[in-house]
Amino acid sequence: MAANLRTSNMYYHFLLAFQFLVLLQTRVSCYKYKVGDLDGWGIPTSAKPLVYTQWSKYHTFKIGDSILFLYPPSQDSVIQVTEQSYNSCNIKDPILYMNNGNSLFNITKYREFYFTSGEQGHCEKKQKLHISVLSGNGSSADSPSYGPSALPEISPSYPTVFGTIPQPPSSSPPPASFPVFMAALSLFAVSALVGGIM
Ligand SMILES: *[C@@H]1O[C@H](CO)[C@@H](O)[C@H](O)[C@H]1NC(C)=O
Numbered sequence: 001m002a003a004n005l006r007t008s009n010m011y012y013h014f015l016l017a018f019q020f021l022v023l024l025q026t027r028v029s030c031y032k033y034k035v036g037d038l039d040g041w042g043i044p045t046s047a048k049p050l051v052y053t054q055w056s057k058y059h060t061f062k063i064g065d066s067i068l069f070l071y072p073p074s075q076d077s078v079i080q081v082t083e084q085s086y087n088s089c090n091i092k093d094p095i096l097y098m099n100n101g102n103s104l105f106n107i108t109k110y111r112e113f114y115f116t117s118g119e120q121g122h123c124e125k126k127q128k129l130h131i132s133v134l135s136g137n138g139s140s141a142d143s144p145s146y147g148p149s150a151l152p153e154i155s156p157s158y159p160t161v162f163g164t165i166p167q168p169p170s171s172s173p174p175p176a177s178f179p180v181f182m183a184a185l186s187l188f189a190v191s192a193l194v195g196g197i198m
């Protein structure tokens with residue numbers, strides 16, 4: 001009886017660890033990017049007029065990723081618009097309107113996405129974002145040429161990624177230790193099960 005209890009307890013821990021692993025893997029493969037990083041979403045300051053152009057240049061997006069717009073909900077909003085509306089700052093008839101201050105846009109298609117603020121006058125002040133989500137062979141992905149001086153600013157995207165798994169933002173997830181941990185754990189669970197049955 002006591003052995004049985006111990007066995008099911010082990011099994012439960014094994015399940016928990018497995019669920020955590022699955023969760024971790026989905027977190028790692030789908031990134032959530034915060035638009036503008038520390039600047040959030042708002043009218044660009046005079047010091048960084050091209051903040052959103054720069055931001056989209058230095059990130060690569062894929063299907064399953066999402067982008068997060070953070071802003072004071074009483075002062076701003078996000079709209080997804082057509083390319084034409086993006087260029088002309090036409091904020092009428094947006095494709096999508098979000099104004100809760102914490103707006104997550106999920107990338108589900110290969111295409112170009114255009115965003116601006118739903119507030120009058122903000123688009124004209126360069127609060128606008130264009131991202132390209134291209135399939136692997138996309139030729140236009142590499143076409144914008146950066147000067148050599150811009151290259152050092154290119155950084156891996158994970159420091160700007162955040163999720164609910166607590167981990168130091170600047171360290172990459174340990175890829176090898178988890179399988180080892182899992183293997184050890186399952187071995188332990190199996191031996192506990194066998195020990196319980198015998
Ligand atoms: C994106 O997905 C999240 C949950 O995964 C959801 O809360 C959010 O509303 C979605 N965004 C849009 C624009 O549909």
Ligand SMILES: *[C@@H]1O[C@H](CO)[C@@H](O)[C@H](O)[C@H]1NC(C)=O
Nearest residue numbers: 110134135136137138139140
């Ligand atoms: C790239 O993808 C496009 C469609 O998205 C396709 O027509 C084209 O043949 C592909 N090119 C290569 C080299 O795979």
